[in-house]
Amino acid sequence: MARTAIKAEKLEKWFGEGEAKTMALRHVSFEADFGEMVYIVGPSGSGKTTLLSVLSGILRPNVGEVWVEETEIWNLDSNRLAEFRRNKIGFVFQDYHLFPRLSTVENVAIPLILRKEDWNESVQEATKYLEIVGLRGRAELLPVKLSGGEQQRVAIARAMVGQPDILIMDEPTASLDGDTGQAILKFVHEKILNRDRCIVVVTHDSRIYEFASRILKMEDGRLTGTEERAA
Amino acid sequence: MKGILKLAYKLLANDKAKFTALLVGIIFASFSMIFISSMFVGVMNHSSSTIINIGASMWVMDPAVQIPANSVGMPDYVLDAVRSMRGVAYAVPLYSGTALVKLSDGSYQAATVIGVDDNTLFGRPEMVDGRITDIFAENGFIVVQDGDYPKLKSPRVGAEFEINDHRAVIVGTAKVAMSGLFGLPTLYTTYNRAIQYIPNPRYTISYVLLEPKTPADIPQIKKQVDELGYMALTRNEFMQRSINYYIFQTGMGTNLLIMTVITFAVGLSVSGQTFYTFILENLERFGALKAIGTTSPELILMILFQVTFTALTGYGLGLGLCTLFVSLAKMRLPSYFAMITYANLLLGLVMVLIIAAISSYAGVRRVLRIEPFEIFRG
Numbered sequence: 027m028a029r030t031a032i033k034a035e036k037l038e039k040w041f042g043e044g045e046a047k048t049m050a051l052r053h054v055s056f057e058a059d060f061g062e063m064v065y066i067v068g069p070s071g072s073g074k075t076t077l078l079s080v081l082s083g084i085l086r087p088n089v090g091e092v093w094v095e096e097t098e099i100w101n102l103d104s105n106r107l108a109e110f111r112r113n114k115i116g117f118v119f120q121d122y123h124l125f126p127r128l129s130t131v132e133n134v135a136i137p138l139i140l141r142k143e144d145w146n147e148s149v150q151e152a153t154k155y156l157e158i159v160g161l162r163g164r165a166e167l168l169p170v171k172l173s174g175g176e177q178q179r180v181a182i183a184r185a186m187v188g189q190p191d192i193l194i195m196d197e198p199t200a201s202l203d204g205d206t207g208q209a210i211l212k213f214v215h216e217k218i219l220n221r222d223r224c225i226v227v228v229t230h231d232s233r234i235y236e237f238a239s240r241i242l243k244m245e246d247g248r249l250t251g252t253e254e255r256a257a
Numbered sequence: 258m259k260g261i262l263k264l265a266y267k268l269l270a271n272d273k274a275k276f277t278a279l280l281v282g283i284i285f286a287s288f289s290m291i292f293i294s295s296m297f298v299g300v301m302n303h304s305s306s307t308i309i310n311i312g313a314s315m316w317v318m319d320p321a322v323q324i325p326a327n328s329v330g331m332p333d334y335v336l337d338a339v340r341s342m343r344g345v346a347y348a349v350p351l352y353s354g355t356a357l358v359k360l361s362d363g364s365y366q367a368a369t370v371i372g373v374d375d376n377t378l379f380g381r382p383e384m385v386d387g388r389i390t391d392i393f394a395e396n397g398f399i400v401v402q403d404g405d406y407p408k409l410k411s412p413r414v415g416a417e418f419e420i421n422d423h424r425a426v427i428v429g430t431a432k433v434a435m436s437g438l439f440g441l442p443t444l445y446t447t448y449n450r451a452i453q454y455i456p457n458p459r460y461t462i463s464y465v466l467l468e469p470k471t472p473a474d475i476p477q478i479k480k481q482v483d484e485l486g487y488m489a490l491t492r493n494e495f496m497q498r499s500i501n502y503y504i505f506q507t508g509m510g511t512n513l514l515i516m517t518v519i520t521f522a523v524g525l526s527v528s529g530q531t532f533y534t535f536i537l538e539n540l541e542r543f544g545a546l547k548a549i550g551t552t553s554p555e556l557i558l559m560i561l562f563q564v565t566f567t568a569l570t571g572y573g574l575g576l577g578l579c580t581l582f583v584s585l586a587k588m589r590l591p592s593y594f595a596m597i598t599y600a601n602l603l604l605g606l607v608m609v610l611i612i613a614a615i616s617s618y619a620g621v622r623r624v625l626r627i628e629p630f631e632i633f634r635g
Binding site: 079082084085104105108109110111112113115117119121123125127128132136137139140142143144145148 | 259260261263264267268271272541542544545546547548549550551552553554555628629630632
């Protein structure tokens with residue numbers, strides 16, 4: 027039986043007050059298991075990114091709970107929550123957010139460095155992950171010298187280097203052409219996803235749906251449907 | 258922790274253009290502040306050169322005297338009265354004035370003339386060439402070999418010149434702890450010869466130098482001198498009085514303050530603006546770090562490390578530049594005044610750290626306010 031990685035219960039999130047109040051999440055509940063690659067899809071403004079932020083512990087919901095394994099993350103204080111993110115969650119941002127003045131391998135090593143691991147050992151470990159994403163030869167280059175697809179792979183290596191239980195990917199193909207986007211998600215599906223890891227992807231790129239285990243559809247802050255996939 | 262600091266360092270130093278601009282701001286600020294204050298300290302010290310060189314414990318003078326160079330003559334009875342005061346071990350007269358010297362080539366040069374007590378030669382300089390007793394020889398003068406010595410054509414023992422139509426002969430050369438403020442060469446002779454050669458008003462004693470029997474006698478000596486209508490100051494009090502005069506009555510203090518404020522403002526605006534821009538440009542990255550799991554104290558530590566590293570590096574370079582500049586100037590100008598003291602260094606460091614603290618404050622506030630959620634929103 028699959029273990030539950032993330033459990034969201036009756037999440038509500040709004041911005042502003044009074045007449046300016048905007049509901050971003052309305053009564054959202056779902057579970058994601060280890061070994062699953064869950065997609066959250068929907069039109070712009072449907073609340074996908076808000077949900078992703080709430081799930082990953084960077085945006086506090088107004089109502090509801092988020093459990094990651096046995097921990098209700100919003101009961102943690104801000105520093106412990108930061109440590110929780112550091113140890114449990116890997117992030118792949120839409121715009122990669124690589125550090126332009128650090129070499130590729132140093133970018134990948136950042137999560138380990140933040141865990142107070144030795145700089146040289148972190149860089150050595152990061153080199154292994156660059157090897158996994160096929161960029162060993164680009165280790166010393168600055169990110170600006172890499173193509174969009176390569177930068178995305180560096181971002182994935184950075185997210186993976188700390189061996190997180192949960193991988194959060196925000197619009198991972200938004201800045202990539204169709205073929206590269208597909209190749210990246212195929213790589214994630216084949217090499218990164220395993221039975222001890224849960225991957226949550228926010229996207230509205232239907233060309234990569236084939237890699238999803240499950241697709242949660244959102245509209246106007248609500249979960250409007252779930253589509254089980256065979257992937 | 259070391260890794261986070263190295264990360265902070267790389268984020269800073271790898272952005273060479275910004276790092277250079279930051280350093281330039283700090284270097285400019287520290288260089289200017291150390292240089293201006295060292296000029297001030299140099300001027301202040303040289304203004305007290307007579308007090309330092311003579312070395313008396315206490316000085317009796319007319320209350321109108323503000324600086325050693327502007328003495329007001331006192332009648333002879335003051336010397337006798339001081340000698341008879343309780344607590345005084347001994348007291349001697351001192352002449353201090355300016356004379357126009359006619360050199361052997363016919364040119365004129367103003368010089369400071371110090372006339373030391375004929376009996377004790379108290380306040381005499383340290384001899385370099387010749388014997389101090391030769392000062393009693395006919396027309397004998399001792400010349401001080403300092404930065405202004407060449408203005409008298411660097412006279413050797415036996416050289417002759419004229420003072421107020423009197424023949425004068427160099428009988429020795431000497432050195433003193435510090436040259437004067439006004440760029441004049443210094444001649445030593447006896448008190449009696451000084452008042453005989455140099456045209457004087459009715460009263461001729463510039464200062465009475467005295468030594469108290471014990472330090473505890475100083476207050477009662479001051480009181481007795483005060484009752485006489487004159488003023489007795491210890492060496493340090495006289496130096497401070499002189500410094501106060503330059504600071505508060507010549508505009509020098511105000512100018513120093515204005516220059517320091519301008520330097521501080523320019524340094525702050527260049528460094529503060531550049532550092533804040535650096536933070537703004539890296540805001541998304543700081544947000545990403547926050548999302549990845551960097552705590553607020555760690556982010557503050559990174560920013561403080563960046564700004565402290567820049568401040569101390571800039572301060573060191575600014576200090577080095579200032580030292581180089583002052584050294585080069587002293588090689589070219591022997592009587593160059595600037596004097597770098599620990600107080601100057603501390604002042605410069607404190608100012609630079611204040612600039613760094615203000616610069617980082619805005620950056621820290623900005624970084625702490627950023628929500629990692631913004632990173633997801635792109």
